[in-house]
Structure formats: structure tokens, C-alpha cells
Amino acid sequence: MTTVSVPAPVISAWSAVSPFGIGVDDFAEGLRSGRPVLTAPASVEGVPPGLSVGMVPDFAVREVLGRSGTRGMDRLTGLAVVAAGHLTETGDLPPGERVGVVLGTTTGSQQSMSDITRDTLIHDKPFYIETAHIPNAIMNSSAGQCAMRYGLKGPNATVAAGRASTLSALMYARRLLAAGRARTVFCGAAEELSSARAWWEWHAGSLTGGTPPLGEGCVLLRLDAAPDEPSRGGLARLVAVEFATHGAESPAQSVEYCVRRALDRAGIMPEAVWAVAAGTSAEGPDTTEWDVLAKIFAGLQPYHVDCLATVGDTGAASAGFQLAAVLASATWTPGVAGRYAAITALDGDGSAGCAVVQLC
Secondary structure: OOOOOOOOOEEEEEEEEEOOEEOHHHHHHHHHHOOOOOEOOOOOOOOOOOOOEEOOOOOOHHHHHOOOOOOOOOHHHHHHHHHHHHHHOOOOOOOHHHEEEEEEEOOOOHHHHHHHHHHHHHOOOOOOOOHHHOHHHOOOHHHHHHHHHHOOOOOEEEEEOHHHHHHHHHHHHHHHHHOOOOOEEEEEEEEOOOHHHHHHHHHOOOOOOOOOOEEOEEEEEEEEOOOOOOOOOOOEEEEEEEEEEOOOOOHHHHHHHHHHHHHHHHOOOHHHEEEEEOOOOOOOOOOHHHHHHHHHOOOOOOEEEOOHHHHOEOHHHHHHHHHHHHHHHHHOOOOOOOOEEEEEEEOOOOEEEEEEEEEO
16 A cells, blocks of 8 residues: 655744733743742632642633623633634634634533533523523534634634544644645644532542642644745644554553554654653652653653643643644743644543654
């Protein structure tokens, strides 16, 4: 069988809504300065006392986006719509029907699903619920809202892969571009901080034993089909994305498989990698990803990107923030053009992944 080589798509721009603020500049400045954003909340009902969280500051959907079309919009959708809006301002977009959206998530809005379920139980009739809130409980609502608000009429998809969601979205977007289904894809992931999510994580035992605080936000990347002239612009080339599944006894093996296969797909040796970014903190209770990276890059000392300690556990958006941190770090690090970065993700439900990008 003959394998057809597909030119690597280009990351032309990115946007971030994070605990540092709204926009790329706020994220990059916060990451570089290391200013603390994890605080004990006073307004998130249901967050157990004493826990710090990373919330997007002063984020109210109707205040940020205006009143038009936002009456029933939930926080998760608002985060994604704001991030998508910033990408529409990056210029030189193809016609709307050639622009797709692929958004990663954990389950959609946990708060919206919980609210509707609660309403069906406490009201006189189970159908006495706020109809404007129903779309928010559907997992693909946020991606659809992004497309409708900005006239993005290309393929529209939602992928759910937990902490590996951004990498899954990148793979999906790359396939759309390779098949000619779109010329540009806005891809990434979003996660909200809500009382429902905090309650679920607390009762699942995810907020004990030194685990990182909960965070929220959205990172979207503008992924364009490979240009006719390889030397043309862009921030990075997406040269490989690999996935594997794992059982309870083999997460490290799955991560190692993904990293080695991604490097092989990219056609590079570990020495070519400038930076690595894992989905867990190197100082946290679970160092599986960092242990694997230390094994593969032994003696090479690549630059470590660890944003979990700064923005918190952003769930589905975590790999997006890792990649955003790599792109931001490259802007103030000399001599990285042409070198590579590896971004890993490991989800407790069985997904492992690795993306390799080449910086432009």
C-alpha cells in the first residue's frame, strides 16, 4: 500500500480566554511574569471551602459579548464564542463556507446539564423548564454557537476526549483540511468552572492529595491548509498528532508510544525538540507524562512548559493551554525557529496523545 504524504497544516494564529484575562497578550504576559491567578473564590457556589481556583476574571457573558443573542448563553459557550471572535479578527480569512469549527470538550456544560436535570425534578411538571437553556445541555451547542455568531459555514464538530480533547480536535481539523472540506479550521477546546463541575470533581476524589486547583478557559487555534509556498508565514506547522488508549496498568506505555510515534511521523530525533509540555505538573502527585518525557529526552534537557501550576486544571482545554504556552514562549526565546515542540496529554478515562509542531 502506498502512503500519501499530506503537507503539514499551519497554525496561523491562536486566541485564549484564561485566568490571566481575555486575549493572547494577557495570557503571554501572565505566563512570562508568573503572576498568581489562583484564588479562593467567593462567588462559585459549590466549590468546597479552602480550595483555590483559576477563574477568568470579570467574565460575564452578556457584558463581554453584549445582549444580542446571549440571553440563554451559558459560561462554557461564552468562553468559546469570545475566543472564536478573536480569531475572526486575524485577517485574510477565506469565505465563511470554507471555515470550519472543531471544539473539544469533556461533556459539554456540566452546569447546564445539571440545571435542566434539577428543573425536571423540582417543578410541578418535568417539562416546566427554561426552554432557552435546553440547547446549552447539548454537547455540540458551543461549537454551533461559534459558527452561527460569526457566519462560519464550514464543517462543524465537537469532540470529547477529556484532557486530550485539544489534540483530538487538531487531528480532526487536520483531516478536514487534508480532505479539502475546509480551507481554515478554528480548533481547540473549552472548559468552564462551575459549581456542578466542582461538585463532580470533589465527589470523584479529583480534588484531594495535592491535585492542582480547578481552572477554566478556552484556547482556539487557527489551522490553515498548507500554503503553496512553504516559506509563507505562520506560527508553527502541525507535523504529527498521535493517539493511543490505555488501561489502568499502562498509561506510561501509551504516552511513550504516542511520543515516539509522533517523533517518527515528524521524521525527527529527540535532539531536534526544543520544548516539551505535559498535561500534569512536574511537581504534582501524578508525574506519569513527565517521567516518560524524561526517559525519551534523557540528557537533552528540553525547555519544560508547565502551565498547570499557573492556570489550574482546565480539563478539556489543558492541552490547548500547553500548546498556547509553547507558542507564547517561542516569541521571547531566540533561536527556536525551525525547531520542534512536543505536547502530551493523558486522560484518566483511557486516552493518551502527543502532538509535534515545528515552530516557524
